[in-house]
Amino acid sequence: MVPQQQPSGMPFQRYRPFPAIDLADRTWPSKTITAAPRWLSTDLRDGNQALIEPMDHERKREMFDLLVRMGYKEIEVGFPAASQTDFDFVRGLIETGRIPADVQISVLTQAREDLIERTVQSLVGAERATVHLYNATAPEFRRVVFGVDRDACKAIAVEGTRHVMRFAEQYLGDTAHFGYEYSPEIFIDTELDFALEVCEAVMDEWRPGPGREIILNLPATVERATPNVYADQIEWMSRNLTRREFVCVSVHPHNDRGSGIAAAELGVLAGADRVEGCLFGHGERTGNVDLVTLGMNLYSQGVDPQIDFSDIDEIRRVVEHCTQLPVAPRHPYGGDLVYTAFSGSHQDAVKKGLAALERDAAEAGVPVAEYPWRVPYLPIDPKEVGRDYEAVIRVNSQSGKGGVSYILQRDHALDLPRRLQIDFSHKVQAYTDAEGGEFDGERIWEIFTDAYLADNGPVGFLAHRSQTDSDGTYRIAADVRVQGEIREITGSGPGPLSAFCDALAGIDIKVRVVDYVEHALSEGSDARAAAYVEADIDGRTVWGVGLNHNITAASLKAVCSAVGQAHRAKG
Ligand SMILES: CC(=O)SCCNC(=O)CCNC(=O)[C@H](O)C(C)(C)COP(=O)(O)OP(=O)(O)OC[C@H]1O[C@@H](n2cnc3c(N)ncnc32)[C@H](O)[C@@H]1OP(=O)(O)O
Ligand SMILES: CC(C)C(=O)C(=O)O
Numbered sequence: 001m002v003p004q005q006q007p008s009g010m011p012f013q014r015y016r017p018f019p020a021i022d023l024a025d026r027t028w029p030s031k032t033i034t035a036a037p038r039w040l041s042t043d044l045r046d047g048n049q050a051l052i053e054p055m056d057h058e059r060k061r062e063m064f065d066l067l068v069r070m071g072y073k074e075i076e077v078g079f080p081a082a083s084q085t086d087f088d089f090v091r092g093l094i095e096t097g098r099i100p101a102d103v104q105i106s107v108l109t110q111a112r113e114d115l116i117e118r119t120v121q122s123l124v125g126a127e128r129a130t131v132h133l134y135n136a137t138a139p140e141f142r143r144v145v146f147g148v149d150r151d152a153c154k155a156i157a158v159e160g161t162r163h164v165m166r167f168a169e170q171y172l173g174d175t176a177h178f179g180y181e182y183s184p185e186i187f188i189d190t191e192l193d194f195a196l197e198v199c200e201a202v203m204d205e206w207r208p209g210p211g212r213e214i215i216l217n218l219p220a221t222v223e224r225a226t227p228n229v230y231a232d233q234i235e236w237m238s239r240n241l242t243r244r245e246f247v248c249v250s251v252h253p254h255n256d257r258g259s260g261i262a263a264a265e266l267g268v269l270a271g272a273d274r275v276e277g278c279l280f281g282h283g284e285r286t287g288n289v290d291l292v293t294l295g296m297n298l299y300s301q302g303v304d305p306q307i308d309f310s311d312i313d314e315i316r317r318v319v320e321h322c323t324q325l326p327v328a329p330r331h332p333y334g335g336d337l338v339y340t341a342f343s344g345s346h347q348d349a350v351k352k353g354l355a356a357l358e359r360d361a362a363e364a365g366v367p368v369a370e371y372p373w374r375v376p377y378l379p380i381d382p383k384e385v386g387r388d389y390e391a392v393i394r395v396n397s398q399s400g401k402g403g404v405s406y407i408l409q410r411d412h413a414l415d416l417p418r419r420l421q422i423d424f425s426h427k428v429q430a431y432t433d434a435e436g437g438e439f440d441g442e443r444i445w446e447i448f449t450d451a452y453l454a455d456n457g458p459v460g461f462l463a464h465r466s467q468t469d470s471d472g473t474y475r476i477a478a479d480v481r482v483q484g485e486i487r488e489i490t491g492s493g494p495g496p497l498s499a500f501c502d503a504l505a506g507i508d509i510k511v512r513v514v515d516y517v518e519h520a521l522s523e524g525s526d527a528r529a530a531a532y533v534e535a536d537i538d539g540r541t542v543w544g545v546g547l548n549h550n551i552t553a554a555s556l557k558a559v560c561s562a563v564g565q566a567h568r569a570k571g
């Protein structure tokens, strides 16, 4: 029987579902994003206004420089009428010539004459600048916050626009590229016909045309619906706006329901030309939409985001320093753990995927860094954002043979045969179960060394001499340590392993080799070899490992290692 869920007892009846949009012929669901939208970073405004401790001058400058380095060309740098600090920061950017010629700064203001004047004054001397004006248009805000009807609400926007134009003419004659952005705040809760009416009235004032665009930013100020609803709203606006070719439709999602990314992406499918957000999703409450995730999502689809994320840890460092807030370990693309597999089946698939990639690239004669990326569980190549494979596989109690053998291969070039991988991973598992937590490469090597290389079993290999008879019989004399004493043992057989086993039989150690694998560890004069022996000793199947400059010595050490394994298992 299916388990029966119980009523939560929480007062969910207080909430109403968000109404769907009547747009039966919507086109966005069957579209694909094929090019980067225009980006605006509002880290220095919406992000900054929501910080526990707003950024000081130094931090703001560091953030601005980072955004410029990454390639953002539209940057909202503050709310200059809010405080002297914000005003001075904008002045500082302009007066110190810090703004590259191809970067357009913008500043936000309420639709109040005195604030608009001060806002425009902050921009004097800028080559490229946008004034961004907002007023809330949603019914609840008209009623509760402003106490106005629709007409009075529209008048705030229109008069605000008029003031922006008048003050721009008065103060910004030298500004070569002056832009205007209008936001009907709480757009998502505003009746669509009214949002359109206000935007049209603002446009009538601004008069967009060739060479004179207007940015109409349609914010999901507080995200309240599934992202398909936002997409419908954007498509409806995009279709119904007049002078559309001179309008840049911009989306500004917040992340209250955790679907800000989806809202932005669907908004772009629905016709938005531009996206406003913050690095790692800082901003009011749950934050603005995250520009890093959006950009990297495009990248992972083979679309150039036109933003450089190649040193994601440096981006994260600067953002954490400026905001004084941490980026979560599981944050998409930038978190500490997002390129890491802990669980056995994931590790196994990643290990095989990386090996297959190398193989396929070599077969195709293409450098692996240029070969199409397809590795299970890793949506992108971590190297492309400055991460290495060190962190890709990490071991804890959830890990299996794939993970531990990957680490041995990565750190020590040991390519363990499959059954030895299983043998070793059981040993590691015993430790992780007992001790808990994560085991790093050093700890895994320690366990491997203790288990297979410690040379503390009943017989230790020291040296050997050999000769081959004319009939092909291999004869060996080996110096071994037995119970603290050095002894010479001798034996013969078709090859070194069988001859050594024959010699061991002479001191009552019976070994039957079942499988044997060897490989070189490095090239050149100090070449080292690894040998792996699977043996039947006293009715037990055990593995032994030997490392030496000489491949024969490595294989004889591996036999002694297997004897040690059997001895410990018996003990
Ligand atoms: C969704 C967003 O992120 S919007 C951006 C929000 N950011 C900020 O508010 C940060 C900067 N703001 C500030 O520093 C201050 O709010 C200031 C300097 C702009 C204004 O300060 P004050 O004059 O003290 O007003 P206060 O902060 O109380 O704002 C509320 C007033 O502004 C009015 N108001 C709010 N938004 C707008 C707007 N877009 N256009 C016109 N008036 C507005 C309200 O109706 C209210 O008016 P009232 O006092 O007559 O009732
Ligand atoms: C000022 C506007 C654009 C805003 O930040 C919002 O509505 O979220």
Ligand SMILES: [Mg+2]
Pocket (backbone or CB within 6 Å): 046, 219, 221, 252, 254, 284, 288
């Ligand atoms: Mg906002």
